[in-house]
Amino acid sequence: MTRSSWWTEILTTIAAIVLALIIGAVVMVVSDPDVLDKYAYFFYRPGDALAASGDKIGSAYFALLKGAVGSWGAITQSTSQAAPLILAGLGVALAFRAGLINIGGQGQAIWGAIFAAYIGFGVHLPLVIHVLVALIAGVLGGAIWGGLVGWLKARTGAHEVIVTIMLNYVAIRMLAWLLTTPAFQRPGRTDSISPIVDWTATFARLAGSQLHVGFVLALLAAAAVWWLLERSTLGFALKAVGANPHAAATAGMSVARTTIIVMVLAGALAGLAGVDAALAPSDSGVPVPLSNGIVGDVGFDAVTVALVGRSRPVGVVLAGLLFGALHTGGLGMQGAQTPGTVTDVLQALIVLFVAAPALVTRLLPFLRRRAARSATPESTGALT
Amino acid sequence: MKKSLFVSATAAAAVVLALAGCAKPPASSSGAPANTPAGGKTSAAAPAGGFKACMISDTGGFDDKSFNQTSYKGMEDAKKALGIQTASVESKAASDYATNIQSMVDAKCNVIVTVGYTLSDDTLAAAKKNPDIDFAIVDNYDPKYAEVKNLKGLQFNTAQSAFLGGYLAAAMTKTGKVGTFGGQKLSTVTIYMDGFAQGVQYYNQQQKKDVQVLGWDVAKQDGDFTNDFSNPSTGLTQAKNLISQGADVIFPVAGGAGEGALQAAKASSGKVNTIWVDTDGCVSAADYCPQIISSVYKGMDVAVQKVITDSKNGTFDPSPYVGTLQNQGTGLTGFHDWDSKVPADVKSQLKQLQSDIISGKIKITSKAQPTS
Numbered sequence: 089m090t091r092s093s094w095w096t097e098i099l100t101t102i103a104a105i106v107l108a109l110i111i112g113a114v115v116m117v118v119s120d121p122d123v124l125d126k127y128a129y130f131f132y133r134p135g136d137a138l139a140a141s142g143d144k145i146g147s148a149y150f151a152l153l154k155g156a157v158g159s160w161g162a163i164t165q166s167t168s169q170a171a172p173l174i175l176a177g178l179g180v181a182l183a184f185r186a187g188l189i190n191i192g193g194q195g196q197a198i199w200g201a202i203f204a205a206y207i208g209f210g211v212h213l214p215l216v217i218h219v220l221v222a223l224i225a226g227v228l229g230g231a232i233w234g235g236l237v238g239w240l241k242a243r244t245g246a247h248e249v250i251v252t253i254m255l256n257y258v259a260i261r262m263l264a265w266l267l268t269t270p271a272f273q274r275p276g277r278t279d280s281i282s283p284i285v286d287w288t289a290t291f292a293r294l295a296g297s298q299l300h301v302g303f304v305l306a307l308l309a310a311a312a313v314w315w316l317l318e319r320s321t322l323g324f325a326l327k328a329v330g331a332n333p334h335a336a337a338t339a340g341m342s343v344a345r346t347t348i349i350v351m352v353l354a355g356a357l358a359g360l361a362g363v364d365a366a367l368a369p370s371d372s373g374v375p376v377p378l379s380n381g382i383v384g385d386v387g388f389d390a391v392t393v394a395l396v397g398r399s400r401p402v403g404v405v406l407a408g409l410l411f412g413a414l415h416t417g418g419l420g421m422q423g424a425q426t427p428g429t430v431t432d433v434l435q436a437l438i439v440l441f442v443a444a445p446a447l448v449t450r451l452l453p454f455l456r457r458r459a460a461r462s463a464t465p466e467s468t469g470a471l472t
Numbered sequence: 473m474k475k476s477l478f479v480s481a482t483a484a485a486a487v488v489l490a491l492a493g494c495a496k497p498p499a500s501s502s503g504a505p506a507n508t509p510a511g512g513k514t515s516a517a518a519p520a521g522g523f524k525a526c527m528i529s530d531t532g533g534f535d536d537k538s539f540n541q542t543s544y545k546g547m548e549d550a551k552k553a554l555g556i557q558t559a560s561v562e563s564k565a566a567s568d569y570a571t572n573i574q575s576m577v578d579a580k581c582n583v584i585v586t587v588g589y590t591l592s593d594d595t596l597a598a599a600k601k602n603p604d605i606d607f608a609i610v611d612n613y614d615p616k617y618a619e620v621k622n623l624k625g626l627q628f629n630t631a632q633s634a635f636l637g638g639y640l641a642a643a644m645t646k647t648g649k650v651g652t653f654g655g656q657k658l659s660t661v662t663i664y665m666d667g668f669a670q671g672v673q674y675y676n677q678q679q680k681k682d683v684q685v686l687g688w689d690v691a692k693q694d695g696d697f698t699n700d701f702s703n704p705s706t707g708l709t710q711a712k713n714l715i716s717q718g719a720d721v722i723f724p725v726a727g728g729a730g731e732g733a734l735q736a737a738k739a740s741s742g743k744v745n746t747i748w749v750d751t752d753g754c755v756s757a758a759d760y761c762p763q764i765i766s767s768v769y770k771g772m773d774v775a776v777q778k779v780i781t782d783s784k785n786g787t788f789d790p791s792p793y794v795g796t797l798q799n800q801g802t803g804l805t806g807f808h809d810w811d812s813k814v815p816a817d818v819k820s821q822l823k824q825l826q827s828d829i830i831s832g833k834i835k836i837t838s839k840a841q842p843t844s
Contacts, residue, residue: 165571261699268657276615278659278840279589371570372597379590380656381531384565415564419571422561423579429562 097398103448104441105410112434113145116426120144148426155420156413162420164297168368170412171302172197172361176386177393177404178306178313179234179357183248184399185317186350187330192237192252193358194387195259196230200362202263203229205378208285208367210271218288219301223363230359231352233259238351242344248351256387264380272378282378290375291368298371302364307405309357314401316353326350361386392439411435524557525550525780526581528572530588533562538701538727539660539772542751543587543610546776553777554784569594577602583783585610585776589660599623606783610772611660613792613842621790626775627842628795630660630768631667632829633802634723635836636822637747637768638671640804641721642683643818644745644765651686651714653696653707653733655726659840664725664749664768666690666838674825674834686719693839698729707732715744721765723747737763745810752805765814767805771795794842798830 117123123144126137157163176193183190204226213221233255240246266272267280274283293300317323328336329346337343365383370376393411397403418431441448527547529540544560551558559579561572569591576584577598584605586595589612599607599620606622613625641650652668654661665688672685687710688695696713698706707726711733714722720743724730730749734757737744746753746760748767753760775793782788795801804822807814828834 169567264656277589279612280658281589281592284593365567368567370567370594371574372594374593374597376566376569377593379566381566381590384531384567416571418564419561419568419575423559423575427562428564 097445100445100448101396101398101442103452104438107441107448107451108434108437109149111437112430113149115433116144116148116430117141119427119430120425144426148421148430151421151423151426152414152417152431154417155423156417158420161297162416164294164299165371166409166413166416167303168298168300168412169415170408171300171306171368172364172383172386173389173393173411174306174405174408175309175364176358176361176390177397177408178309178401179230179354179361180390180394181397181399181401181404182313182317182326182357183350183354184394185330186326186346187333188238188241188347188350188354189249190234190237190252190351190354190358191249191391192234192255192355192387193361193390194383194385195252195256196233196355196358197362197365197383197386198256198259198263199229199233200226200359201366201378201382202266202362203359204289204363205282205285205366205375205382206272208289208375209283209378212286213288215288218286219291219367222285222289222367223360226363226366227356227359230362231356234355234358235348235352237355238348241351242347260380263378263382267378267380274377280380284377285367285375287374289367291364293369298369300368302368305360305364306408309360310401310405313357317401322346322349358387358390361390392435395439396442410438522557523554523784524559524579524581525583525585525783526558526576526579527560527585527587527776528569528576528591529560529562530569530586530590531563531565532588532701534560536701536727538750539611539770540587542770542772543585543776546773547585547780549773550777550780554781556780556784563591566590570597573598577605581605583608583780583788585779588612596620596623606779606788608776608779610776613794617790617792622788624779624788624790625792626772626779626795627792628770628772628775628802629663629797629842630770630795630802631663631670631836631838631841632797633768633770633804634664634667635671635674635829635834636797636804636825637723637766638668638673638685639675639825640671640766640814640818640822641668641723641747642672642675642681643679643821644814645683645719645721647718647720648682649684649686649718650721650723651696651711651717651719652723652725653687653698653710653714655698655701655729657694657697661725662688662693663838663840664723665695666840667836668723670836670838678821686714686717690838698726698732700729701727703729704731704735708735711736711744715740720744721747723749723768725749731757731760734760734763754805754808762809764808765810766807769803769805771801775801792842796830797826 123140126140130137155162156166176197179193180190204222207222207225237248237251240251241248272282274281291301325341325346328341329343333343362383367375393404393407397407414431414435418428422428525547532540534540534544547558561575563569563572573594585608587610592612592614595607595609599622603622608624608626610626613627617623617625650672652665654665669685669688669690672683676683696710698710700706707724707729711722722733724733733746737746745763745765748764750770752769753764753767775795797803
């Protein structure tokens with residue numbers, strides 16, 4: 089890849105974020121009845137409407153920024169949100185590079201969480217060993233679930249998209265069922281919730297912050313994936329299969345073997361995201377107990393993270409940090425009377441623009457010209 | 473393409489502004505804001521004597537047409553009745569719960585209501601850490617809550633009210649088959665289905681009939697589920713399935729997905745009818761009122777409003793609240809359109825049943841019932 093095309097990609101991504109923020113600002117104004125009311129008499133007193141809009145957009149984006157990176161606590165909160173996104177995103181990205189579309193991050197993460205949480209609360213081991221065993225178990229859980237897809241694809245030709253989507257359902261239902269069994273359900277409770285994970289199995293965190301082992305793991309995993317892709321024979325085979333499986337086969341590489349290994353690794357990475365969900369301490373210091381929503385939507389968010397990160401380890405880390413910060417900032421924004429769903433809109437718009445670079449390059453000159461002609465109210469208040 | 477897009481957008485904006493932008497501004501223009509909107513941006517310091525009630529949703533969000541929404545309504549009702557400030561945060565992931573509770577603590581809330589059992593650990597931890605703030609949690613109780621004096625569990629023994637619903641369904645069926653389906657196999661869902669099925673059994677015992685319950689097996693604790701609480705098409709599938717097996721009274725326990733049962737009933741032109749769940753169906757789904765014999769309500773809004781009111785008045789009591797037939801925290805709503813169609817003797821039997829359940833003469837067994 090040449091230097092200039094690198095720049096184009098980075099610029100397109102930044103432009104996508106800026107465009108998303110601008111459209112997000114419009115959405116905010118339109119969705120706030122108090123501000124919208126002022127537009128009703130726009131021609132009598134335009135200042136009112138513009139001031140209210142600017143106020144709204146400014147305070148919302150300020151709250152977003154403050155909530156995401158405004159303090160040490162906020163920054164570490166963002167990194168802790170980013171960790172599972174990076175891990176699962178790497179799982180999707182790795183598969184992408186081998187030409188496989190892994191929509192199964194959700195199921196793989198769920199198995200990772202189930203295995204890790206069970207070791208966490210069901211087995212009692214000494215410090216350090218406990219967390220290691222839980223971690224390995226979770227990675228295994230994800231690897232098995234991912235490997236199953238690779239095996240089915242390699243042996244039967246089943247399309248991985250269909251298989252991963254269906255296996256997601258299986259994993260979700262299995263978790264729901266397990267939580268009704270005595271082995272997983274918390275004693276004395278009728279609802280689907282597991283006991284609390286032992287403190288010996290909880291990820292260590294830096295006192296007074298949310299910076300925990302999970303984020304370190306995510307960075308290590310990214311480095312490992314980079315090494316795998318750029319420096320190892322397997323990585324070469326993987327990319328060759330991704331670029332052209334027929335050519336790779338002709339060159340003597342085993343497409344089936346590569347497919348299985350890639351899916352095992354992708355599953356392991358997504359499983360690690362599940363481990364993070366099960367063992368990482370939440371704000372209260374203890375991990376979230378295993379329940380139906382334990383991994384959230386990490387498997388699907390991972391696809392967007394991989395997409396925005398252009399399926400490269402560094403890109404995935406940056407995209408994971410961006411979405412982690414958006415998530416954390418979104419919670420802060422709710423305090424500023426803006427629905428947190430606006431961050432979902434932002435996230436979706438960023439993905440849309442990144443996925444359609446042609447759209448951005450077409451829109452950009454058009455936007456520049458308009459900015460030169462007249463300052464639009466929407467762009468004045470945005471912190472862009 | 474892009475030019476035409478721009479042109480049409482500008483044209484649309486111009487039209488909108490021309491049409492809407494000509495209204496007169498409100499009279500007051502003295503400069504100083506006459507009134508800040510309640511719960512507005514001045515969140516840093518509540519006015520002297522100001523009381524702030526706050527709520528945290530679970531991952532369903534406040535627009536879930538289910539318990540988050542009903543609980544939120546309770547807080548809104550309290551806001552109207554007491555003139556207090558409110559604030560709320562929606563959770564998007566389980567890892568947000570602790571963060572969100574802390575953000576409400578930081579916002580200087582006087583009472584914090586969390587919605588859903590998944591928040592139980594974090595709510596308890598926050599209650600321990602902040603003894604000056606009153607906490608309440610909807611749809612959950614844990615014996616550990618007894619350790620703290622500022623946390624109240626709000627539960628509902630809906631098996632009692634669903635029992636009445638089951639009895640009513642059995643009395644109204646013409647085919648001798650009634651059906652139910654749930655959203656997901658959670659205790660807050662199956663408790664309804666247990667009560668419903670046992671109400672039908674009781675009817676059979678009393679009236680020497682043999683009405684069958686489809687969709688839920690009390691002994692096996694298994695049955696039909698949409699695995700969805702929001703998509704009516706999943707409920708429609710389940711309802712059609714039950715109807716094809718002969719059921720003519722259906723009790724959906726699946727939040728918004730249950731609307732599919734109402735659609736199926738409407739399409740049957742009077743052959744199939746329903747008993748609605750959680751709220752009064754003739755209010756929340758008014759279009760379908762002719763298909764709703766009665767509703768089994770769960771008064772989460774009432775319970776939340778009461779907790780907030782008590783907290784404001786300084787009469788907060790941490791002992792767990794269990795909504796029952798006795799305290800009207802749950803029960804059957806009126807019959808609305810069906811008032812003339814439900815026989816008088818069935819109505820009097822239901823009244824008798826209600827007092828028998830309250831007095832303990834009729835015992836309902838459901839492992840999902842609140843134990844406290």
